[in-house]
Amino acid sequence: xxAPHTPVLLEEVLEWLRVKPDGTYIDATLGAGGHSEAIAKxxxxxxxxxxxxxxxxxxxARERLRVFGGKATLVQSAFSRIADSVR
Numbered sequence: 001x002x003a004p005h006t007p008v009l010l011e012e013v014l015e016w017l018r019v020k021p022d023g024t025y026i027d028a029t030l031g032a033g034g035h036s037e038a039i040a041k042x043x044x045x046x047x048x049x050x051x052x053x054x055x056x057x058x059x060x061a062r063e064r065l066r067v068f069g070g071k072a073t074l075v076q077s078a079f080s081r082i083a084d085s086v087r
Contacts, residue, residue, distance in 0.1 A: 007034030014038055022046050026086060028079035033061030040068040047071060049086050053078045 007013075013035055019025065021044035027036045030052035040048050048071055052058050058074055065072040077085040 005032055005034070007038070010034065010038055014042075019043070020046065025049070026082065027051065028082055030061050030074065031057055033064040036061065036072060037064055037068075040065060040072050043068075043071050047073070049073045049075060051075050051077045051079055051082065051085055 017025070017039070019039055019042040021042060023043070024047045025039050025043075027039065027048065027050040030036055030050040033050065036048060036050045048068070050061065050065070050072060052061070052074075053076065055076060058076055062074055065074065075085045
């Protein structure tokens, strides 16, 4: 699958996050899933929760993140409802 766009500042985001293989991460603006994919690649026993309010974006990202199985959970929600979405 060809990604619909290239994530902005991906290397800088990953450097800042310092993703731990067993960590829990939230991508509150999933979009096409570029940042989420890069985070999920670094997880072993960790968890990724990705949010987007756009159903079409979720479907694109769901296909992109399918290879990560249960490590990545996608939720249709606005980032302003993050507390409700990660319970």
